[in-house]
Amino acid sequence: MDWLNAIVQGTLLGGLYALFAAGLSLIFGVMRLVNIAHGDLIVLAAYLGLTVTTATGLHPLLALLIVVPTMGVIGYVLQRQLLNQTLGDDLLPPLLVTFGLSVILQNALLEFYTADPQKMDAGALETASFAVGGLTLGVLPVLTFGVAVLVIWGLQWTFYHTAIGRAFRAVSDNQDIAQLMGLNRRHVFGLAMALALGVTAIAGILLGIRTSFDPSIGGGRLIFGFEAVIIGGLGNLWGTLAGGVILGVAQTVGAKIDPGWQILAGHLAFLFILAVRPNGLFPRIDA
Amino acid sequence: MPDPILQTQGLDAYYNDFQALYGVDMHVGKGEVLAIIGANGAGKTTLMRSITGLLSNGPGQISYHGEDISQLRADEVAWRGLAMVPEGRQLFPSLSVRENLMIGAQVGRKGPWTLEAVYKLFPILDERKDQQSTSLSGGQQQMVAIGRALMANPDLILFDEISLGLAPIIIKDIYDALPGIIGEGMSAIIVEQDISKALSVSSRVYCLQEGRISLEGASDTVSREEISRAYFGIE
Amino acid sequence: MSLQDYTVSRSSNAARIAAVVAALVLIALIAAPWWAGRAEMRLMGELFLYLALASLWNLMAGYAGLVSVGQQAYVGFGGYMLFALTMFAGLHPIAAIAAAGLLGALASIPVAVLIFRLRGAYFAIGTWVIAEVFRLGFAQVSALGGGSGSSLPVAVVKSLASKRAMREALSYWLALGAAVVVVTAVYLFLRSRKGLALTAIRDNELAAGSLGIDIWRTKFTVYVVTSALTAMIGALIFLQKLRISPDAAFSVNDWTAFVIFIVVIGGIGTIEGPIIGTLVFFALRETLADLGTTYLIVLGVVAIVMMLKAPKGIWGVIRSRYDLQLFPLGYRVIAPKPDNGA
Numbered sequence: 001m002d003w004l005n006a007i008v009q010g011t012l013l014g015g016l017y018a019l020f021a022a023g024l025s026l027i028f029g030v031m032r033l034v035n036i037a038h039g040d041l042i043v044l045a046a047y048l049g050l051t052v053t054t055a056t057g058l059h060p061l062l063a064l065l066i067v068v069p070t071m072g073v074i075g076y077v078l079q080r081q082l083l084n085q086t087l088g089d090d091l092l093p094p095l096l097v098t099f100g101l102s103v104i105l106q107n108a109l110l111e112f113y114t115a116d117p118q119k120m121d122a123g124a125l126e127t128a129s130f131a132v133g134g135l136t137l138g139v140l141p142v143l144t145f146g147v148a149v150l151v152i153w154g155l156q157w158t159f160y161h162t163a164i165g166r167a168f169r170a171v172s173d174n175q176d177i178a179q180l181m182g183l184n185r186r187h188v189f190g191l192a193m194a195l196a197l198g199v200t201a202i203a204g205i206l207l208g209i210r211t212s213f214d215p216s217i218g219g220g221r222l223i224f225g226f227e228a229v230i231i232g233g234l235g236n237l238w239g240t241l242a243g244g245v246i247l248g249v250a251q252t253v254g255a256k257i258d259p260g261w262q263i264l265a266g267h268l269a270f271l272f273i274l275a276v277r278p279n280g281l282f283p284r285i286d287a
Numbered sequence: 288m289p290d291p292i293l294q295t296q297g298l299d300a301y302y303n304d305f306q307a308l309y310g311v312d313m314h315v316g317k318g319e320v321l322a323i324i325g326a327n328g329a330g331k332t333t334l335m336r337s338i339t340g341l342l343s344n345g346p347g348q349i350s351y352h353g354e355d356i357s358q359l360r361a362d363e364v365a366w367r368g369l370a371m372v373p374e375g376r377q378l379f380p381s382l383s384v385r386e387n388l389m390i391g392a393q394v395g396r397k398g399p400w401t402l403e404a405v406y407k408l409f410p411i412l413d414e415r416k417d418q419q420s421t422s423l424s425g426g427q428q429q430m431v432a433i434g435r436a437l438m439a440n441p442d443l444i445l446f447d448e449i450s451l452g453l454a455p456i457i458i459k460d461i462y463d464a465l466p467g468i469i470g471e472g473m474s475a476i477i478v479e480q481d482i483s484k485a486l487s488v489s490s491r492v493y494c495l496q497e498g499r500i501s502l503e504g505a506s507d508t509v510s511r512e513e514i515s516r517a518y519f520g521i522e
Numbered sequence: 523m524s525l526q527d528y529t530v531s532r533s534s535n536a537a538r539i540a541a542v543v544a545a546l547v548l549i550a551l552i553a554a555p556w557w558a559g560r561a562e563m564r565l566m567g568e569l570f571l572y573l574a575l576a577s578l579w580n581l582m583a584g585y586a587g588l589v590s591v592g593q594q595a596y597v598g599f600g601g602y603m604l605f606a607l608t609m610f611a612g613l614h615p616i617a618a619i620a621a622a623g624l625l626g627a628l629a630s631i632p633v634a635v636l637i638f639r640l641r642g643a644y645f646a647i648g649t650w651v652i653a654e655v656f657r658l659g660f661a662q663v664s665a666l667g668g669g670s671g672s673s674l675p676v677a678v679v680k681s682l683a684s685k686r687a688m689r690e691a692l693s694y695w696l697a698l699g700a701a702v703v704v705v706t707a708v709y710l711f712l713r714s715r716k717g718l719a720l721t722a723i724r725d726n727e728l729a730a731g732s733l734g735i736d737i738w739r740t741k742f743t744v745y746v747v748t749s750a751l752t753a754m755i756g757a758l759i760f761l762q763k764l765r766i767s768p769d770a771a772f773s774v775n776d777w778t779a780f781v782i783f784i785v786v787i788g789g790i791g792t793i794e795g796p797i798i799g800t801l802v803f804f805a806l807r808e809t810l811a812d813l814g815t816t817y818l819i820v821l822g823v824v825a826i827v828m829m830l831k832a833p834k835g836i837w838g839v840i841r842s843r844y845d846l847q848l849f850p851l852g853y854r855v856i857a858p859k860p861d862n863g864a
Contacts, residue, residue, distance in 0.1 A: 034643030036591070085830050091642045095589055096786055096829045103779055104822035107815040166390050169381040176341055177377045179361035180370070182394035182439070219774065223654065226647045230640070264658040267651055271636055274648075278639035 003256065005135055010252035012137070014245030015145030016210070019203035020225035021232075021240045022151060023196035029235055030172045030192040031087060033094050037102040039222030040109075041197060045071050045204025046213050047109055050118055060120040060209050068201045075197030076190040083193065084186050102218065109215035117212040126209065144206050148244070151199055152237045158195070168192055220263075227270040233280025242281060246273075290353065292317045292443055292474050293338065293369075298348045300330070300337050300498075307333040309498045315443065320475045322485035322506060325495035326518060331478045332374055334495065335447050338476075339371050340364035351443070366394050370441035374448045374478075376432040378420040385416040387431050391438030398440025399470065405434040408468065426457035433461075433468065443474045450481045462488060482514060496520045528857055532713075533850045540848040551698055555691040567694045567762060569804050570701035574755050575777065576784040576796035577704050578748045584791030585712065585720045586744040587727075589642075591778050592649025595633075595656045596626050596749045598771030600756025602660050605766055608678040610665070615682050616696075619757040626753025627746050634745045638738070650774070657772035671767025679764065693762050700758055704751060709793055709849050720744065724791070775818075786825050789835025793849040798836050 024038050035041075045067055052063040082101075086093040128139040159165035170178040171188045179185060207213060207221070224247065232243025247266050254265020273280070291314035300308035308330050315321045325331050336342040338349060340361035349357040356364055370391070378387050388405055406413035409430040415423060420431055429449055436444055450458040458481070465488050469475045479485035486492060486506045494502035494517040502509070502517030515521070554563055575593070583589045603622035607613040613621060637648040661669045683689045711717045722730040723737055731737050756777075760766045770776070780803065788799020810817040832839055841847065 034647070036643070036647070082826070082830075091587070092583070092589060092790070093829050093833060095643050095646055096782065097826050099591065099779070099782060100822040100825040100829070102822075103775075104819050104826075107818040107822070110815045111819075163389075163393070166382060166386055167393070169386075170379045170390050173379040173381050174377060176361070177373055177379070178390075179341065180339060180365055180373065181390050181435075182362050182365035183390075184360070184362045219650070223647065223651055226644070227651070230644065260662065264655065264662075267655045267658070270651065271655070274636055274639055 003253070006252045006256045007249055008135055008137070009141070010249030011245050012141035012145045012248070013252060014228075014241070014248030015141070015148035016203070016206060016244070017224050017228045017247050018148045018241040018244030019144070019151060019199065019206065020221050021228035021244055022148075022155060022237060023200040023203070024222075024225045025229050025234075025237060025240050026155060026196045026199070027192060028229075030168045031189050032172075033083065033087065034098070035083075036095065036098040036222065037105055037218075038098075038200070038225060039220065040102050040105040040215075040218030041071070041200050042204045042207060042221045042225075043109065043213055043215060043218045044105060045197075045201040046120070046208035047113055047118070048201075049205045049208050050113075050120055053120055060122045060205055061125075063120075064202065064205055067205060068198045071197040071201035071204075072194040075193040075195075075200075078197075079190040079193035080186060084189055087189070106215050106218060113215065115214055115216070117214045118208075119212040120205070120208040122209040140206075140210060144210070147202060147206065148241060151202060152241055155195075155199070155237055164188075164191060224266070227266065230280055231270060231273045233283030235284035236280075236282045239280060239282035239284075246281075290317075291315055292319075292352060293476075294350050295334075295338070296348055296350075298334075298337060298344060300333050300342055300344060302333075302342075307498050308337065311495075311498075311500055313493055313500060313503075315474050315476060317442075317474055318472050319491065320469055320477065320489045322489035322492040323476060323478045323495060324480070324482050324485055324492060324514070324518065327480070328497075329495040330498040331495055332447060333498075335371065335374075335445055335476075335478060338364075339369060339445065365439065368396060368439075368442040369445070370436040370439040370443075371445040371447060372429075372432045372436045372449055374451065376425075376428045378428055378431055378435075380419070380421045382420060383417050384412055384420050384423065384431055387420045388412070388416075388434050388438050391435035392440075394439050396440040400437040400440050402438070405437060408437075408464070409434060425453050426461070429453060429457070429461060437468065441473070443476070444469065446475065446477045446479075448478055448480060450479060450484060458484065482518075494518055528855055530855055534847065537848055537850040548702070552695070554698075555687075555694060560690060563690060563694045564762075565804070567697035569800055570697040571755055571759055571762075572780065572784065572803070573701045573796060573800040574704040575752065575781050576788070576800055577701075577708050577793070578752055578755070579781050580785045580790060580792075580796050581708050581711075582744060582748045584785070584795075585717075585724050586741050587724055588741055588745060589646045590649040591646045591774070591782070592651070592653035593749075593752050593781070594772045594774055594777035595649070595653035596630065596752040597756035597759065597777040598653075598660065598766075598768070599626055599629060599656055600753030600758075601760030601766050601771045602666060603753065604757035604760055605666060605672065605674060608681075609675060615678060615761055619696075619754055619761070622757040623750045623754035626756075627750035629753075630746045630749035633749075634742055638742065638745075653772055653774070657768045660771070661768040667767065669768060671765065671770065673765045674761075682761075693758075696758055697762070700755055704755075705793065705797070707751075709851075712793070712851055716740070716743075779821075783821050783825050785835075786828055787835055789837030789841075790833075792835070792837050792841070793851070794841075794847075795835050795837040802836065 020042060024035065027033050027035055048067045048070060049060055049063045052058060052066050053060050082097065083094065086097045125140055129136050130139065159168060167183050167188050170181065171183055171185050175185050228243035228247050229240050230243070231246050232239030232241070246269065250269035251262050251266040255262035294314040295311055298308055298311040299306065311334065323331055323334065333342065337344050340356065340359050340363065344357045346357055347355055351367060351369065356367065379390065382390065388402060411427055412430055412434060415427070420428065423431065449461060462484050477485050477489055489506045492504055492506050492509060493500055494514065496517060497520060501520065502513060504513065554566065558566070579593055600622040603625050604615065604618045607618035607621055608615055633652050637645060637652060640648045660666065666672055679689070683692050712721065719730070719735045719740055722733070722735060723740060727737060760771070784799035784803045785796055787802050788797065789795025810820060828835060
């Protein structure tokens with residue numbers, strides 16, 4: 001029963017990891033860019049949520065209404081002003097620029113908020129739980145998982161049933177011809193980044209409610225998101241959800257064996273999958 | 288003579304340090320079908336890329352509807368009513384047949400070409416509309432590429448080597464359909480290596496040779512000999 | 523004038539002058555224990571070790587195209603091997619440093635087999651995951667101090683040399699030696715056929731492959747050798763620090779962020795670049811470090827601006843303006859002087 005509980009908790013944790021990963025996966029799919037500052041942007045969203053909730057007294061979930069559009073705008077501006085300049089055949093510029101961005105973000109957050117761990121207060125939501133067949137499920141983890149499923153469904157729908165989704169796919173296929181169709185690729189990339197950071201904002205707020213955070217945890221969140229993407233397979237958002245779940249389960253089962261083993265167990269599961277299925281479990285595009 | 292819809296003046300084009308076009312002067316009239324022929328590497332595709340804005344050029348070298356478009360981005364040129372059927376089809380693999388056609392209409396210009404009109408012209412596309420575009424045969428892909436350009440309801444449509452890689456019977460079918468496609472008032476430039484096909488549907492022809500215009504003439508009166516000389520650069 | 527009158531040379535006047543200057547500087551540096559103070563020697567030792575790390579990272583990223591943000595894995599590994607081998611196997615510290623290199627090479631082999639399945643930026647993050655695995659793994663080893671780390675026993679420290687002044691001089695010379703060895707090794711490697719193959723891969727992988735160059739094997743070799751040398755540098759670093767902990771040993775900031783900064787500023791893909799970058803980095807650090815986080819933000823901004831405006835770094839700018847190459851790598855065709863009236 002204990003083991004079943006660990007697996008269920010791990011599955012729900014996977015929802016949070018899938019949210020970390022969704023933005024990463026989207027950006028790679030549209031513009032083949034891997035944003036090393038992605039984890040720090042999740043943390044930025046958490047801090048923005050903190051500022052909004054302390055300034056307005058709003059519940060963190062309501063703060064989403066402000067933080068999501070804000071991060072969207074930040075994403076659009078970031079892409080058009082900085083990241084668009086790094087795109088091209090050379091792999092170094094986007095990697096090194098986003099790495100520099102990561103350093104800047106972490107230290108800017110340190111300046112503003114200090115290194116003290118913070119947490120958003122969501123009131124009763126944090127401890128509420130309900131019983132299902134002998135197991136106790138927390139409302140927040142279930143909600144997080146549900147949000148992850150909804151977000152991924154929403155992203156899939158956007159990609160395959162809207163004009164902007166068509167634009168994303170066309171620009172990622174062939175930038176030149178997409179331009180002949182009247183698509184301004186710099187604007188399209190900006191919109192993609194705005195969407196990705198909007199999703200990242202949701203991840204950040206849910207993270208900030210769930211655990212305490214500080215400016216240095218960005219790298220760890222990036223790695224979890226990245227592991228979920230690789231385990232699940234590139235180019236497949238539902239695969240990313242599966243990857244998140246596998247990672248979450250590996251972590252909680254590892255924690256059950258020895259609490260200090262939690263994160264290491266996740267890494268080892270990732271390396272195992274990398275060894276036996278290098279393209280992930282449900283790949284759609286090549287690395 | 289009425290003002291041309293598209294005109295180039297002293298057009299030079301460069302790929303980094305390499306010059307591909309030297310002072311090209313050409314024009315297309317409203318409702319005219321123009322052929323551009325030339326050997327591989329003569330500069331035909333470079334000319335098309337310059338006109339559509341994929342390649343940027345010096346100021347004042349290309350004008351469309353009287354407006355200088357030499358320095359505009361490709362998407363800005365597309366918004367002004369210029370569409371291209373690119374060399375090698377270049378459909379979007381992530382999009383279905385229908386989605387490829389729909390994205391052609393991205394510029395939102397009104398006109399006779401709608402999804403239904405394209406399906407009427409090429410019924411096979413209606414049958415395969417939800418298939419992945421790259422799973423179609425070469426000839427069918429060419430139809431999608433042509434339909435995609437038509438969906439933009441352009442004033443000027445460019446056909447870049449549409450016979451490349453296609454079986455003769457398919458080429459014949461497409462060229463038979465061309466006069467119907469290039470409807471009232473639409474101008475067209477047909478870039479081709481297949482000279483007889485190009486001459487059969489056009490009213491005027493330019494020949495490019497090593498980046499320069501080597502011949503200009505009426506399609507129905509220009510002689511084989513003139514063409515050979517201009518094509519190969521023989522004096 | 524006929525073709526026979528043209529000569530091909532590897533060197534140039536600039537390179538010859540630079541070699542002489544370098545030899546003079548080296549002699550002065552070797553003599554440092556006699557003219558430099560303790561703090562200055564410590565600073566220079568640190569500088570040499572960073573130069574070595576930067577040259578190695580540059581070899582991997584700038585030449586082999588393997589961008590790693592996880593080299594801290596081997597820095598920490600080397601440090602921990604030094605502690606383990608001296609404390610438990612009774613090795614002399616210098617022997618332990620050499621052994622750390624060998625063990626680092628062995629450890630890097632299975633790592634490479636795994637992460638070479640990833641490409642580009644995903645490879646980069648994969649190296650980071652490996653570093654995290656190392657960090658978490660070593661934090662579990664209680665014999666080495668677990669999560670809080672341990673100090674090098676006095677007996678081990680004394681075995682290096684009994685007098686402190688001698689120990690510090692020895693540490694300094696080891697660091698200087700490491701920098702010289704690494705830079706020389708990188709230079710000689712790049713001059714060799716293998717190095718030419720590497721440069722070909724960097725410039726055009728597809729073309730290089732069609733010429734019969736085994737790309738995977740070349741990159742693999744570079745990764746293993748670089749990791750082994752990085753482990754040795756790591757051992758040296760923690761010999762100087764006398765204390766190790768998982769967070770210090772595997773710090774992304776200290777062993778990757780700063781190193782990347784050095785290479786980007788100095789000039790990636792050149793041998794001169796890391797040298798210039800290290801000097802600039804330390805100059806900035808000595809002047810700005812009081813500002814703490816602001817200093818790091820400045821570093822990040824400078825790195826981004828360099829990458830966008832001057833991607834070839836300071837040395838790249840100098841090289842393109844003056845066509846200089848102080849470490850002669852290419853071949854130059856020297857035209858004969860024209861005769862009068864020719």
